[in-house]
Amino acid sequence: MFKSPAKLFQLVITLLACAFLLIPTLQSALAGVTVNYFRGVSSGLTFKWIIEVWALYSGSIFLSIWLALACLMCTLIIGVPAAYALARNPGRLSRMLEEFISLPLAIPGLALALALLQLYGGWREFRMSWTFILVGHVLYTLPFMVRSVMSVLAAIDLKTLEEGAASLGAPPHRRFLDIVVPNALPGILAGALTVVTLSIGEFNLTWMLHTPFLKTLPVGLADSYASMRLEIASAYTLIFFVMIVPLLLAMQWATARAQRIMS
Amino acid sequence: MTLSLTNTAKTYADGTRALKPTKLDIAQGEIVSLLGPSGCGKSTLLRIIAGLETPDEGAKLLFDGEDFTRFPVEKRKVGMVFQSYALFPNMSVRGNIGYGLKMQKLPKTEINRRVDEVITLCQLEPYAARPINALSGGQRQRVALARAFAPRPRLLLLDEPLSALDAALRGQLCDELAQLLRSFGITAIFVTHDQDEAMAIADRVAVMSHGEIAQIGTPEVLYRAPQSEFVARFIGAAMPLGRHIDDNTLHFETGSLNLAGSQAGKKAFIRAEDVRLDDTGPLRAKVISVTFLGTHYRIALAGLAPDPVFALHSALSAPKVGDTVGVAINPAAILMLPSDKKAA
Ligand SMILES: Nc1ncnc2c1ncn2[C@@H]1O[C@H](COP(=O)(O)OP(=O)(O)OP(=O)(O)O)[C@@H](O)[C@H]1O
Ligand SMILES: [Mg+2]
Numbered sequence: 001m002f003k004s005p006a007k008l009f010q011l012v013i014t015l016l017a018c019a020f021l022l023i024p025t026l027q028s029a030l031a032g033v034t035v036n037y038f039r040g041v042s043s044g045l046t047f048k049w050i051i052e053v054w055a056l057y058s059g060s061i062f063l064s065i066w067l068a069l070a071c072l073m074c075t076l077i078i079g080v081p082a083a084y085a086l087a088r089n090p091g092r093l094s095r096m097l098e099e100f101i102s103l104p105l106a107i108p109g110l111a112l113a114l115a116l117l118q119l120y121g122g123w124r125e126f127r128m129s130w131t132f133i134l135v136g137h138v139l140y141t142l143p144f145m146v147r148s149v150m151s152v153l154a155a156i157d158l159k160t161l162e163e164g165a166a167s168l169g170a171p172p173h174r175r176f177l178d179i180v181v182p183n184a185l186p187g188i189l190a191g192a193l194t195v196v197t198l199s200i201g202e203f204n205l206t207w208m209l210h211t212p213f214l215k216t217l218p219v220g221l222a223d224s225y226a227s228m229r230l231e232i233a234s235a236y237t238l239i240f241f242v243m244i245v246p247l248l249l250a251m252q253w254a255t256a257r258a259q260r261i262m263s
Numbered sequence: 264m265t266l267s268l269t270n271t272a273k274t275y276a277d278g279t280r281a282l283k284p285t286k287l288d289i290a291q292g293e294i295v296s297l298l299g300p301s302g303c304g305k306s307t308l309l310r311i312i313a314g315l316e317t318p319d320e321g322a323k324l325l326f327d328g329e330d331f332t333r334f335p336v337e338k339r340k341v342g343m344v345f346q347s348y349a350l351f352p353n354m355s356v357r358g359n360i361g362y363g364l365k366m367q368k369l370p371k372t373e374i375n376r377r378v379d380e381v382i383t384l385c386q387l388e389p390y391a392a393r394p395i396n397a398l399s400g401g402q403r404q405r406v407a408l409a410r411a412f413a414p415r416p417r418l419l420l421l422d423e424p425l426s427a428l429d430a431a432l433r434g435q436l437c438d439e440l441a442q443l444l445r446s447f448g449i450t451a452i453f454v455t456h457d458q459d460e461a462m463a464i465a466d467r468v469a470v471m472s473h474g475e476i477a478q479i480g481t482p483e484v485l486y487r488a489p490q491s492e493f494v495a496r497f498i499g500a501a502m503p504l505g506r507h508i509d510d511n512t513l514h515f516e517t518g519s520l521n522l523a524g525s526q527a528g529k530k531a532f533i534r535a536e537d538v539r540l541d542d543t544g545p546l547r548a549k550v551i552s553v554t555f556l557g558t559h560y561r562i563a564l565a566g567l568a569p570d571p572v573f574a575l576h577s578a579l580s581a582p583k584v585g586d587t588v589g590v591a592i593n594p595a596a597i598l599m600l601p602s603d604k605k606a607a
Contacts, residue, residue, distance in 0.1 A: 157347060163315050164349035166336040168363035168414060178362070182353035 025241075032235035049235035053224070057236065060220035061243075067130065067216060068199040071137040075195050078138070079145035080188060084180055086146070087153035098150070102143040109204030112139060116209065130214055136205045141198050145191040152187030152258055153180070186258035193251035201244060217243070265291040265450050266312070266418060271322040273307050281307040282318075283475045289452065294444055295479075296453045296461035299471030300497070305454045306422055308471075312452065313420050314339045326417060337366075342411030344421040348403050350395045356406050357382075357391050363414030377413060385409040385443065400428050401436055408440070412447060419444070419451040425460060437463050458498055470494050492530065492600050501532035501598055503568050513597070516566050517547040520594055530602040535561070537596035538574035540582070544591030548572070553581050564590065 032050065035043040054061075082101070086094045104112055116136055120126055158180065165175045181188070203218040210219050217240060224233045266289040273282040282304040289295050297305040310316040312324065314336035324332045331339055342363075350359050357378055364374045382391050385405045390398060398406065404424060411419060424440065425433045441464040444451050455461050461468045462482040469479040470493075478485060478494045485498050495501035505513040505520075513520045513531050522531075540562070548564035551571060560581040563571040567590065574590070582588050 156352070157349065160345055160347055160349040161351060163336070164343065164345060164351070164410075165362070166315075167313060167339075167341060167343035168410070169337045169340075169366035170362070171337055174366065179351060179353070183351075185353075 028234050029238045029241065030234075031231060032238040034231060037230050037234070049231045050239065053232055053235045053239060056228075056232075057215075057217075057220045057224070060215045060217050061239070063130065063214060064200050064217035067134055067137060068196045070134050071141055071199040072192055072195050074134070074138045075142050075145040076188070076192065079142055079191065080149055080181070080184070081176075083146045083149035083153060083184070083187075084176065087150050087158060098146070101146055104139050105143050109136075109140065109202070110208055112136065113205045113208030128211055128213075133206055133209045133214060133216070136209050137199045137202060140202060140205055141195040144194045144198065145188075148191030148194065148258070149184050149187040152184050156183055158183075186254070186260075190251065190254040190258040193247060193254050197244065197247045197251055200247070265289055265293075265327060267325045268312070269323045269325075271308070271311060271324065272319045273304070273311060273316060274319055281474055282311070283473075284321075285476055287469065287476065287479075289450060292448055292450055294451045294453060294464060294466050296455060296465035296468045297471055298455055298458060298461040298468050298497075299477075301456060303471045304474040305456070305471055307474075309420050309422055309452060309454050312418070313341050313343050315343075340414075340417045342414065342416035342419045344404075344407045344411050344419070344424045346423045346426055348407040348427070350403060350406055350410070352395050354395070355391070356387060356393055356395065356398070359395065359406055359410045360387075360413050363410065367414060381409045381413045384446070385412075401432050404428065404436060408443065412449070417450070419447070419449050421451065421453045423454055423456070425455070425457075433460075440464060468498075470497060472497075489598065489600065492532070492602065495532050495598055495600055499534050501534050502572050503570065504531040504533040504572065504592075504597060505568060515546055518545050520545070520592065520597075522594055522597065522599070526599050528602070529599045532598040532600060533572065533592060533596065534598075535573040535575045537592060538564070538567075538572060539591045539593075540574060540576050540588050541591035542589040544589040546590040546592065547587055548590050550582050550584050550586045550588060553584060555581075564588070 030041065031037045033045050033047065034041055035046050035048070086098055113136060116132070116139075117127075120132065120135075126132055161179050161183070162175045165179050170178065200216075201218060202216070203222070206216050207219055207222065210216065215223060221233075221236055221240060224236045266287075268285060268287040270284045270286070271282065272280075272284045274280050285308065287295075287308075297308060299305055307316060311318045311322070314331075314334060318324075318332070322332060323330065351362065354362065360381055361374050361378045364377055369377075382388055385408060387402070387405055387409060390402055390406075395403065395406070404427070407424070408421075411421075425436055428436060437460050444453075444464065453461070453464055465482070467479060467481055468485055469476045470485065471477060472493050478490050480488075485494060489495035489498060489501070505515055507514050508522070508526050508529065508531065510525050510527055511522045513522055513526075546567065548566040550562055551565050552563040554561040558577065560576040560578070562574045562576050562581060564574055565571055
């Protein structure tokens with residue numbers, strides 16, 4: 001297997017790259033359960049820090065989950081019909097609309113947040129409520145949902161399928177529910193996981209929009225890095241990992257499935 | 264008349280005149296085929312009847328006297344079989360066949376009973392529970408037919424239902440389809456660009472050319488009494504014959520034939536099976552190619568018309584290229600048609 005030096009060299013490089021990524025991660029995770037980081041693991045292992053993080057920041061964790069789910073609902077309700085409309089009426093106008101929806105991808109989150117603040121900042125109740133952050137998240141994640149659904153819809157002969165359903169007596173809303181949604185499901189699923197993952201991890205925009213009473217998971221993370229002892233910050237990272245890694249894995253799986261359908 | 268179309272035309276948004284004002288009447292239980300070369304407007308006409316395209320202003324579509332020109336597709340009670348089948352990939356074979364019945368809001372037991380009935384009729388029992396992508400092309404074609412037929416439509420429309428299949432399967436399924444349509448006893452319109460398919464399946468064939476129906480009639484009438492050069496050429500590949508007509512005589516380079524009565528201003532056509540190689544014949548022609556086709560030879564002859572004329576020759580041997588042969592043609596087999604300059 002390792003006969004040729006070229007193969008061996010490749011293996012070493014790969015392992016080094018993995019180590020480069022993994023060691024700091026493991027070290028950070030380990031720090032979160034170490035009694036005293038400066039004395040090392042020999043000081044003993046503990047769940048103390050994790051419990052402390054939970055006590056301090058569980059509100060942020062729940063807010064993030066809640067925001068992610070609300071954001072998912074919004075992108076589903078707006079994004080799926082929008083993707084359908086765009087896929088069904090291809091043309092210059094549709095292309096322009098698609099680009100327009102995708103603008104938040106190109107604009108830095110900070111700029112987007114600034115625009116929102118300028119526009120709605122004076123509206124106190126809205127500014128102080130969680131829905132303000134939600135609007136930011138929806139703007140930021142919507143293009144991912146729309147594009148994911150559109151790419152699946154573009155791969156099937158939607159027009160003919162719908163004509164088939166119509167000739168069998170299906171009115172427009174039934175065609176949408178019975179034909180469009182089920183066939184777009186892999187794209188919807190991939191889009192949904194992307195939206196949830198992005199919403200939970202979003203920092204840029206959220207940091208600008210948050211208030212002292214509304215901190216999401218990543219904002220809390222920054223907060224703990226800035227003001228807490230290293231073990232707490234590390235324990236926080238550990239919790240973040242535990243939440244985000246399964247989501248990332250599920251996203252990989254769903255995207256692969258969607259791609260299989262498109263090919 | 265069950266279905267009657269008057270003044271039905273279609274101009275697409277980009278200005279393409281796909282269908283000129285057309286009149287078509289179809290009787291209850293009749294199977295009519297729309298036959299014509301690619302782009303002649305067959306699909307357009309079919310889709311107008313289905314309600315998938317809106318005809319130009321002034322069209323009138325009647326079904327048993329009821330005007331349905333402005334009905335949307337889902338209210339027309341027509342079954343449609345698409346060229347690509349358009350089966351729903353998210354449903355099983357049963358789900359596909361039952362969808363139309365579900366849309367009619369029938370009770371579950373009734374749906375199941377009727378789906379079973381259609382599945383038996385179309386011999387789909389072994390595949391009923393399969394997903395669509397686990398079927399062969401021929402099986403999909405039958406599912407598409409079963410799905411369109413299950414809700415008992417008033418009219419069945421088929422747009423080139425066999426063209427997605429390979430040639431061998433097409434021949435077999437063509438007979439099968441003809442049989443099924445007969446056993447349904449349903450009024451059907453069938454689009455194809457294959458003459459044999461149209462002849463095998465239809466009671467009447469409408470030959471279309473450049474957005475209009477050139478001639479409509481039974482296969483026999485179309486074959487034996489075409490009314491235009493286009494129909495004669497398209498059905499049975501008739502070829503122009505002779506150099507010119509002079510009252511009742513058809514002149515060739517090497518002889519002439521007498522025709523029945525004065526035929527001035529017309530053109531003569533002949534089919535390959537009516538050109539006989541016969542050394543005692545009155546005409547002379549030169550062999551320019553010989554193709555062996557198993558049951559017969561197909562021989563191209565020069566000297567009978569400006570273009571080569573083909574002859575079907577059933578014998579154990581054939582003349583060689585370059586030979587001069589005698590040709591006999593029965594004047595009764597010659598088709599005399601008004602010459603149309605713009606024929607395709
Ligand atoms: N949506 C459309 N917009 C503009 N022109 C169209 C449209 N659909 C069809 N046409 C044109 O109308 C004419 C007739 O098309 P149609 O599809 O009816 O032909 P067809 O007889 O079914 O041909 P084929 O055998 O190739 O399917 C063609 O010239 C075609 O280019
Ligand atoms: Mg067509």
